[in-house]
Amino acid sequence: MNKNYIILMGILILLAAGLLVLPLKNNSKQLDPEVLMWDIVQPTRYVSTDEVAKMIIEHDPLLMMVDVRSAEDFQLFSLTNAINFPLDSLALDDARSALTFNKRNLVFYSNDDLKSDQAWVIAKRLGLKNIYVLKGGLNRWIQTIIQxxxxxxxxxxxxxxxxxxxxxxxxxxxxxxxxxxxxxxxxxxxxxxxxxxxxxxxx
Amino acid sequence: MNQEIDIQDRPKYINPYFGGVLLGLVLLITFYITGRGLGASGAVKSAVVTTVDKVAPDHAEQNTYMKAFITDDHSPMFNWLVFESFGIFIGGLLSGALFGRIKKLRIEKSPNITNKTRLFAAGIGGILFGIGSQFGRGCSSGAALSGTASSSFGGLLVMLLMFGTGYVVAYFFRKLWI
Amino acid sequence: MGPLIPQGIIPMGWDFVIALLIGIAFGFVLEASGFSSSRNITGVFYGYNFVVLRVFFTAVVVAMIGLQYFDYFGWIDLNQIYVLPTFLSPMIVGAIIMGVGFVLGGFCPGTSYTAIAIGKIDAMVFTGGLFLGIFLFSEFFPFFEQFYYSGNMGSITIGEFFGISNNLVTLIFVVIAVVAFYITWRIELRVRKNMIQYKF
Incomplete structure (x- = not known):
């Protein structure tokens, strides 16, 4: 076998191994305030109750409803297959890892859209992707879907x-x-x- | 044996590892510029949609698969992959001209089979590849090459299964090639 | 920095010019490496020519390592890269169909375009078959629409699937590639010794 090949393959392996030993990149990805502001004023983060109802009925595999109200409220009433992360627990590590799992589309909801909007901003700053807010929250849900x-x-x-x-x-x-x-x-x-x-x- | 003649008859291709590094760099640049990898079968898909849309517009509009690719403002041929595939053809021309491989129309096959057999197999192979690439979300360049390079699990899956199946069935079709 | 077009650094108008240039580079490398010859390509299945494996693996490994380093140095945002979504069952079926098509046709779509460029009639027939295949797929799409969208796992990466970092995946890939290069080199030597003729 040609000696040159052995050298080249050695370089290739070294390069790949180098990736592992490189010091960890500074991963504190704080969102640029300008970017954040731009995203906050965008209405695209809202999904309507009709869209959500449709997705739930179709069992959209990417949909994940996140209830940001308190655990007691969640016990009383929640949407199909929703998971509960009260607003104050959202920035904790296990909430974060649970929410980033599987790269699903997260739809935050609360009674109206105030709390869920706050949750959205927190999630945005945590660097989460595909996050949305249920427009009008549960109140609109009752008005439009249930009655x-x-x-x-x-x-x-x-x-x-x-x-x-x-x-x-x-x-x-x-x-x-x-x-x-x-x-x-x-x-x-x-x-x-x-x-x-x-x-x-x-x- | 006639090793000498063999080597002389063999077309001059570049060193495969060098070719691989070049291809890898092209792929890397593609990711850097466009954010997505290379592709090839998507252009044929655009051609299919365009043809059906021209011949029977209503039919294309009704088809749930083709409908997604039809827009009112421009033809489905006005598509990134179509331009890229046209580029592939030109690139092939350039390389073929440079290395003196452009010759008159010919069929490449094993000496043990007829031209008809070869063309028949090529046609069937093309049809299978066309169907498979739609299920697999891409062919060997889109799914297997670009997918794996971007660490997509699906890309790896397609690559392993495609070559794996190739090895499994290769024995039955050996007449076609050796 | 990158990717340039999704970030808006290169305006959309240049999109198609760049597509053409990238295609030319792609086609040139494919043809120059010998992918315009179907007997060359299928050699990988019979052990007389492993050019496909060499080019393919080297390209994947180079691009993989390159992307990781680009990400490390902040030249490219890996989160903005299009990661092919995984649809488990349709992809398995599609890959198996393509595998059979590969051995029968001797080309894959990209290589067949370059083969047409240098005048191979079989490549033209292959591309015609491709057209027909995709047409048939679209025509009968309603019958397997459900299946087509089944097993959606999203844009999952290899590392995420196995629960390891993608850097480690890259290293494993490189090691596998180097081992494969060595083994196939040995196989090729042995098979070619027994081959009487090998012409294109």
Missing amino acids: PEAPAETASEAEFNLYAFRQGASQYFTGGSISIDKSPQAEVVVSRKKKAKAAEGGC
């Missing part, structure tokens, strides 16, 4: 469709105690939301 209000007779078809979806969702979450004139199941079956990256797929 949806029928639109006026003159409302557009889109509004009626939305109402039908909400009725179906309401039945899904409450176990079908509300009387509905249309078959709700047909409305609940919604086509799976395509990944935003879909167009990038393929090789």
Whole structure:
């Protein structure tokens, strides 16, 4: 075997091993205040109750609901498969590792969106990604999903469709105690939301 | 044996390790500039969508898979991967011209099979690769090469399984090659 | 710093020019390494030519080490790199289908483009098959849409999957590559001794 190859392969292994022994990089990634401010004023962090309901019904594997209210409140009422991290525990290490696990889409919620907004800022500064806030919190959830209000007779078809979806969702979450004139199941079956990256797929 | 003749007949390729380092650097630069790796089959996907969209627009619109790639403002051919794949072709031309490998149209095959067999196998292989690359989210360059380089678990999986399957079935198709 | 385009350092308008240039570099290296010849490529399965393994592994290892160092020096933000998401079961099926297609066709999509450039008819047929294959896939997509999206594990990296750091993964990869280079070199010597003819 050529001696040059042995030298080259040695260099390759050394380079790779060098990665392991390098002193740890300064990882305290404090977010640039400007970046943070820019992100805070963006409305894109909000997801609507309808979107969340749809994701829960479809069992979106990436969705993770995070309840930031106190543990007592969480015991009383919580959304399907939500996990509880009260606001004051959010900056602790185990909360952080639990939330970064699996790179899921985290949706924070509280009774309204004040506390969850605070949670969002904390999470943002911790460097978490794919984090969202449930717009209007549980209050809006009750108003729109659990007890949806029928639109006026003159409302557009889109509004009626939305109402039908909400009725179906309401039945899904409450176990079908509300009387509905249309078959709700047909409305609940919604086509799976395509990944935003879909167009990038393929090789 | 006729080792001497063999070596003379063999086309002059660059040292594979040197080629590998070059390819690795190209890949690295691609990541540095674009944030994502290389690809090849995506261009054919764009071509398929464009063709179907031209021939039967309604049909393309109804198809849940193709619909995602159709936009009103530009053709699906106006796509990063299409340009890149066109580049691959030009790069092949340049290298072929430089090393004197561009010759008249020809079929490369084992001397033990007919041209027809070779073309048939190539066509079937292409179809399988086309279907597989959609399930695998990329072909050997997109998933296996770029995926593994960016430490994606899926990329590693595709690479190992693709070559593993190759070794498993290679015995049955040995006539095609040796 | 990098990646440049997602960070907005290079404006989007240059996107396609860069795509073309990168493609040219990619195609040039592929062709120059001998990937425009299907018998050259499939040699990896029969032991008479391991050029695919050499080029492929060297490229992966170089890019992997390079990315880690770039990240270390802060030249590139690895969090902004597109990590191919893992869809477990469809990827397993896809890779197996591609493996069979690889042995039958003797090309993969990228290499077939370069082979067309130097005038290989079989590569043209292969690319035609590719077109047909993707067309068939899209046509019958509704039948396996459920399956296509199943087993989604997100953009999980190798290190995350095995619970080790990606730097360690890189080192393991390099060691495996070097061992593979040595073993295949021995195999190639032995197989070629018994081959009567080896022409392209």
